[in-house]
Amino acid sequence: MTEAARPLDSFLGIRNGIFALTPDELGLTPHPRYRAWGFIMEMGTPETVMTLVALGDGTVSLFFGNGAGITGIGAHEKPKHILKHILSMAPDYLGHTMPTDEYPLAPPNRVLFYFLTFDGVRAAHGGQNDLGTGEHPLFPLFEKATELIAAAREIEQANQTND
Numbered sequence: 001m002t003e004a005a006r007p008l009d010s011f012l013g014i015r016n017g018i019f020a021l022t023p024d025e026l027g028l029t030p031h032p033r034y035r036a037w038g039f040i041m042e043m044g045t046p047e048t049v050m051t052l053v054a055l056g057d058g059t060v061s062l063f064f065g066n067g068a069g070i071t072g073i074g075a076h077e078k079p080k081h082i083l084k085h086i087l088s089m090a091p092d093y094l095g096h097t098m099p100t101d102e103y104p105l106a107p108p109n110r111v112l113f114y115f116l117t118f119d120g121v122r123a124a125h126g127g128q129n130d131l132g133t134g135e136h137p138l139f140p141l142f143e144k145a146t147e148l149i150a151a152a153r154e155i156e157q158a159n160q161t162n163d
Contacts, residue, residue, distance in 0.1 A: 007049055007065030007105065014063055018053055019103050023118060026057040030118045036090035038116030041145045043128065044106035052145055052152075054083045055116070062152045065105075073152045082148045089141055090115050096137050097122035113138060 007015075023029070023037040037056040042049060048065040060074035060083050073079045097115055100123040106112045111131055115122045130136040 008067045010067050011049075011051075011063055011065050014069075015051055015103075019114075019121070021055075021116070023056070023116075026055060026059075028056045034087045034090070035094065035119075036087055036115045036117045039086050039090060039145070040112075040114040040116070041142070042106040042112045042114070044108045044110050044112075046108045049105050050149075052149055054086055054145075054148065056087060058083065060148065060152065062149060070152045070156045073155055076151070076155055079148055079151045079155070082144060082151060086141065086144050086148065089144065090117075093124070093138055093141050094122055097124040099123075111142065113141065 018038075018040065021038070026037070028037045034056065039052075039054045041052045050065070051063045053059065053061045053063070054074075058074040058080060060079045061069060061071045062073070063069040074083060093113075094115060094117070097113070100114075100121055103114065103121075103123075104112075106125075109128050111126050111128055113124045113126075115124075124138055126136040126138055126142070131139055131142040136142070
């Protein structure tokens, strides 16, 4: 990532705070259907980084390295449904991940996946081209996450129109 694309400190603070969360803080306990209590997908571009956060307490947010963001999305029915689907899909993809306690920012043209599980954080990555063409094992999850991003943007546009 170039120096010009360095994310704002406010973004980094929010991002670090998310990784510091525990399921107990959110009132979440292990559930047989959901091994992950949260999912983070981060996409790097030459200009910035975009971080999608989906947590088991219903939180859905989209943050950008430039300080912009969309929060409160999980209160809406469509994102809530997609969030549950993503968390229920997570166990199918944990075999493609590795445990981690390091959370580097997504470099340009890369996608990082972080699964917040009751056993710790697990990570995987892929190229945007591979994911975009379906050539990556995490493609179905990427596709569902991009659906969630689209729903977030629709809600944000509707809110701006109503203001």
